[in-house]
Amino acid sequence: MDEQLALNWLSQRMPVGDDCYTLDWSGTNLLLTTDMLHRDSDFPAGASNYTIGWRSVAVSLSDIAAMGGDPEALVIAYGNSDFERDKLEDFISGAEAVCEKFGARIVGGDLDNHEELTVVTTALGKTTEPVTRQGAEPGELVAVTGDLGRTGAALRLFEVGETDRANELFRFEPRVETGMKLAPLASSMMDISDGLARSLHQLAEVNDLGFRIMADKIPYHPAVDEFSDTQEQKEELGIFTGEDFELLFTSPEENEFELARTGATVIGKVTEGGVEIVRGRDISSLKDEGYVH
Amino acid sequence: MDEQLALNWLSQRMPVGDDCYTLDWSGTNLLLTTDMLHRDSDFPAGASNYTIGWRSVAVSLSDIAAMGGDPEALVIAYGNSDFERDKLEDFISGAEAVCEKFGARIVGGDLDNHEELTVVTTALGKTTEPVTRQGAEPGELVAVTGDLGRTGAALRLFEVGETDRANELFRFEPRVETGMKLAPLASSMMDISDGLARSLHQLAEVNDLGFRIMADKIPYHPAVDEFSDTQEQKEELGIFTGEDFELLFTSPEENEFELARTGATVIGKVTEGGVEIVRGRDISSLKDEGYVH
Numbered sequence: 001m002d003e004q005l006a007l008n009w010l011s012q013r014m015p016v017g018d019d020c021y022t023l024d025w026s027g028t029n030l031l032l033t034t035d036m037l038h039r040d041s042d043f044p045a046g047a048s049n050y051t052i053g054w055r056s057v058a059v060s061l062s063d064i065a066a067m068g069g070d071p072e073a074l075v076i077a078y079g080n081s082d083f084e085r086d087k088l089e090d091f092i093s094g095a096e097a098v099c100e101k102f103g104a105r106i107v108g109g110d111l112d113n114h115e116e117l118t119v120v121t122t123a124l125g126k127t128t129e130p131v132t133r134q135g136a137e138p139g140e141l142v143a144v145t146g147d148l149g150r151t152g153a154a155l156r157l158f159e160v161g162e163t164d165r166a167n168e169l170f171r172f173e174p175r176v177e178t179g180m181k182l183a184p185l186a187s188s189m190m191d192i193s194d195g196l197a198r199s200l201h202q203l204a205e206v207n208d209l210g211f212r213i214m215a216d217k218i219p220y221h222p223a224v225d226e227f228s229d230t231q232e233q234k235e236e237l238g239i240f241t242g243e244d245f246e247l248l249f250t251s252p253e254e255n256e257f258e259l260a261r262t263g264a265t266v267i268g269k270v271t272e273g274g275v276e277i278v279r280g281r282d283i284s285s286l287k288d289e290g291y292v293h
Numbered sequence: 294m295d296e297q298l299a300l301n302w303l304s305q306r307m308p309v310g311d312d313c314y315t316l317d318w319s320g321t322n323l324l325l326t327t328d329m330l331h332r333d334s335d336f337p338a339g340a341s342n343y344t345i346g347w348r349s350v351a352v353s354l355s356d357i358a359a360m361g362g363d364p365e366a367l368v369i370a371y372g373n374s375d376f377e378r379d380k381l382e383d384f385i386s387g388a389e390a391v392c393e394k395f396g397a398r399i400v401g402g403d404l405d406n407h408e409e410l411t412v413v414t415t416a417l418g419k420t421t422e423p424v425t426r427q428g429a430e431p432g433e434l435v436a437v438t439g440d441l442g443r444t445g446a447a448l449r450l451f452e453v454g455e456t457d458r459a460n461e462l463f464r465f466e467p468r469v470e471t472g473m474k475l476a477p478l479a480s481s482m483m484d485i486s487d488g489l490a491r492s493l494h495q496l497a498e499v500n501d502l503g504f505r506i507m508a509d510k511i512p513y514h515p516a517v518d519e520f521s522d523t524q525e526q527k528e529e530l531g532i533f534t535g536e537d538f539e540l541l542f543t544s545p546e547e548n549e550f551e552l553a554r555t556g557a558t559v560i561g562k563v564t565e566g567g568v569e570i571v572r573g574r575d576i577s578s579l580k581d582e583g584y585v586h
Binding site: 001002003005006007009010013020021023025026027028030032033034035036037038040041072073075076077078079083084085088092096107108109110111112113114115116118120122124 | 294295296298299300302303306313314316318319320321323325326327328329330331333334365366368369370371372376377378381385389400401402403404405406407408409411413415417
C-alpha cells in the first residue's frame with residue numbers, strides 16, 4: 001500500500017479523517033494531532049536548525065488551526081545522530097518562537113539517537129466549535145487564507161543557494177488566529193498540506209461534491225513570479241506543490257463580506273461534482289496531483 | 294552532548310523532568326507524554342509487528358501510569374519504508390490490544406515514508422492528583438510494582454531464537470491500574486525505563502536524598518533464573534537492564550499494609566544520601582549504570 005491507501009484503510013479502523021482528533025471534554029473539545037517530519041523528505045539542504053524547529057511545530061499548529069482551534073501545549077520527539085548543543089539550541093529556539101507567537105507552549109518531549117534527523121510534534125488544543133472537513137454544501141463559496149506557492153518558491157531558493165531568503169519563506173505562519181475567526185463562518189475546513197489541487201480533491205471526496213475554481217482568483221505569493229514565466233509554472237508552484245499550510249474552507253455565500261475581513265480569498269464555488277478550474281474561457285478538470293509526503 | 298546531558302540542559306528551558314507534563318484543566322489535570330522508538334535500538338530482530346505495536350503504545354501508557362493517571366487517547370506517528378497491509382494490520386492490532394486493555398483509544402496519527410521503522414506515540418491522560426518524581430522524604434519506604442528482569446530475559450530469548458516466548462515477555466503490561474491505586478499512597482513515583490539502578494539514582498538526585506536497597510527483597514521475574522547462574526548475572530538482567538517499565542515509588546511507612554494490597558514490593562528505605570545496596574552483610578554503593586536509549 002502507498003501512504004494514501006494505508007490512510008484510507010486506517011480510516012476504517014479509527015477516526016483519522018480530520019486534521020485533528022476531537023475529544024469531548026467537560027464543556028469544550030480537546031484537539032490532538034501528531035506529525036512526523038524527517039531530513040530526507042521534509043528539510044532541504046540549507047534549512048537551518050532554527051527553521052527546522054519552527055516548521056516542525058508549525059505543521060502541528062496548522063492542524064489545530066484547521067479545526068478552528070486554539071493551541072495550548074506541544075510535545076516534541078527529536079531523533080538525531082548527535083545532540084550538539086548549538087544545533088539543539090537553534091532547533092528549540094525556532095520551535096519556541098513559533099509557539100510563543102501563537103500562544104502555545106512546549107511542555108515536554110523525548111530525545112532519541114537516530115541516524116536520520118526525525119522530528120515528531122504533537123499538539124494539544126481546544127475549541128468550543130470544531131470545524132471538520134465535512135459540512136460543505138453545493139452553492140457555497142470556497143476560499144483560502146494567505147497566498148500560495150510560498151513553500152514552492154522557498155524550495156527553488158534553496159536549490160539556487162539563496163539560503164537566507166529560502167529559510168525565511170520556509171518558516172510559514174500557521175493560520176491560528178484566522179482559523180479561530182473562521183470557525184463560526186466555515187462549513188468545512190482543512191489545511192493545505194499536499195497542495196491546493198490535492199486538497200480540493202480530498203475535500204470534494206469527503207463531502208461527495210465538487211468545486212469550480214477561478215484560476216485568476218488564486219492568490220499567489222509574490223516570490224512565485226521569480227520562478228515562473230508561464231501560467232503553468234505558476235500553477236506548478238502554487239497549486240501542485242504542497243506544504244503551504246494555508247487553510248482551505250467552504251462557507252455560505254452570505255458570509256462573503258465577513259470572509260474578506262479575515263483576509264481570506266474566495267477562489268470559487270462548491271458544485272455538485274467534479275473539481276474544475278476556469279482559465280479565461282476554458283473550463284477543465286483540475287488534476288489530482290500534488291506533493292506526497 | 295549525550296542524551297542525558299541534553300536532557301539536563303533542556304530541563305532548564307522547559308518542564309521536562311517528569312514522566313508526563315501536567316496541565317491544569319478545569320478541575321482536573323491533563324497528562325501529556327511522547328516517546329520515540331525505532332528498529333535499531335528498541336526492537337530486536339524477531340520482535341513481531343504485533344509486539345512492536347503493543348510496546349510502542351505501552352511505553353506511553355507507562356508514563357501516564359507513573360503519574361497515577363488514567364489514559365484516555367493516543368496518537369501514533371508511524372514511519373516505515375513500506376506500508377504493507379499485513380505488517381500494518383499486525384502493528385495496529387498490537388497497539389489496539391494494549392489500549393483496549395487499559396481503557397485508552399487510538400484516535401489518530403501520521404504515516405511517513407521512513408527508511409528505518411520509527412514509531413512515536415503520544416498519550417493523553419488525566420488525574421486529579423498527579424504524582425511527580427519529587428516528594429520523597431528520608432525514612433519512607435521505596436517499592437516497585439511487578440517483578441524485574443522481564444525485558445532482560447526477553448532480550449536473551451530473542452538472542453537464542455525463542456521468538457514466541459520472547460515476544461510474549463516483551464509485551465509488558467503498563468501498570469495503569471496499580472498506578473492509579475498508588476496515587477494517593479505514593480510520595481514520589483516514576484517508571485523504570487533505564488533499569489532499577491539508574492532510576493534509583495535519578496529519583497535520589499531529584500529529591501536530593503538517597504536509598505538503601507535490600508538485594509534479597511528485589512522481585513525478579515521467573516524467567517531471569519534461566520539466564521543467570523550467579524547473583525551478578527541476575528542483577529545484570531533485573532537491576533542494570535532497562536525497559537521493564539515497572540513503577541518505582543516512595544511512600545510513608547504507615548502505608549506498608551496498603552502497599553502490599555496493591556501487589557507492590559517494598560525493596561528498601563529512603564535515606565539522607567547515597568544509593569546503597571545491602572547484599573547479606575555487605576553494604577555497597579549501587580552503580581549508576583543501566584540501559585541508555
